[in-house]
Amino acid sequence: MLAGDKWLVCVECGREFLWDAGEQAWYQSKGLVNPPRRCKSCREKRREEQLKQPRKYLTVSCVSCGAPAYVPFVPRGIKPIYCRNCYSNQH
Numbered sequence: 001m002l003a004g005d006k007w008l009v010c011v012e013c014g015r016e017f018l019w020d021a022g023e024q025a026w027y028q029s030k031g032l033v034n035p036p037r038r039c040k041s042c043r044e045k046r047r048e049e050q051l052k053q054p055r056k057y058l059t060v061s062c063v064s065c066g067a068p069a070y071v072p073f074v075p076r077g078i079k080p081i082y083c084r085n086c087y088s089n090q091h
Contacts, residue, residue, distance in 0.1 A: 008035055012042040062086050 004021030017039035027035070038046065057070040062083035069083040082090060 006035070008037075010039040010042050011037045012046070013039065015039060064090075 004024055006019045006024070007016050008019050009016055019035055024035075036043070055072045057072050058074065059068050059070055060075055060081050061067070062069045063080040064082055064086040067083040067085070069081050071081060075081055
């Protein structure tokens, strides 16, 4: 075990797992500040479950033309939402 290695406890299964210095450096290079909460097997299991579930889309009105726009998130009203046509005209 290297000096920077840390033992963490998985929130899913409760088992300890090693977060080694190499993984910590990778997290830091990606700008991630929090350590992982799940062990590798629980992360993979969670990822597989999320991929199996179809995305749910909400219908909202385009701020430009009022046409329906479909988004895979709950809008918070911070940024404008455009339909496909208006978005392509904006960019």
